[in-house]
Amino acid sequence: MNHKKRILLTGVLLASAVVSGLLTYTRANAVPVERVIHITAKNFQFSPDSITLKKGEPVVFEISSGDRKHGFSLRAFGVRTDVLPGKVSRIRLTPDKTGKFTFSCDVFCGDGHEEMTGTVIVTE
Numbered sequence: 001m002n003h004k005k006r007i008l009l010t011g012v013l014l015a016s017a018v019v020s021g022l023l024t025y026t027r028a029n030a031v032p033v034e035r036v037i038h039i040t041a042k043n044f045q046f047s048p049d050s051i052t053l054k055k056g057e058p059v060v061f062e063i064s065s066g067d068r069k070h071g072f073s074l075r076a077f078g079v080r081t082d083v084l085p086g087k088v089s090r091i092r093l094t095p096d097k098t099g100k101f102t103f104s105c106d107v108f109c110g111d112g113h114e115e116m117t118g119t120v121i122v123t124e
């Protein structure tokens with residue numbers, strides 16, 4: 001093998017090592033795919049008002065309002081957000097426990113506010 005061929009071969013080997021290294025790195029650092037759950041707050045109700053999640057599965061709640069300002073609070077997981085008309089509020093969550101948990105509106109929105117609740121069920 002002459003000198004030029006050896007250099008070329010070395011170059012090709014190095015390049016493929018870099019590419020495979022990059023691929024491995026990208027895979028290891030990829031952001032986990034989150035399940036998107038759309039929730040609408042309107043007229044003192046959340047829709048859906050029952051959401052089933054899997055423990056350890058990352059999800060993002062995309063919450064919007066169909067009328068006025070509301071809140072979304074899932075106290076068992078220490079998360080909440082304001083929910084404003086014309087805007088999508090996001091909450092990212094990876095449930096680390098199983099059970100039945102209540103979420104509720106925590107921004108006073110009118111006469112039906114106190115009953116504005118829903119349930120998150122986390123299964124194994």
Ligand SMILES: [Cu+2]
Binds near residue numbers: 106109110113114
């Ligand atoms: Cu409310």
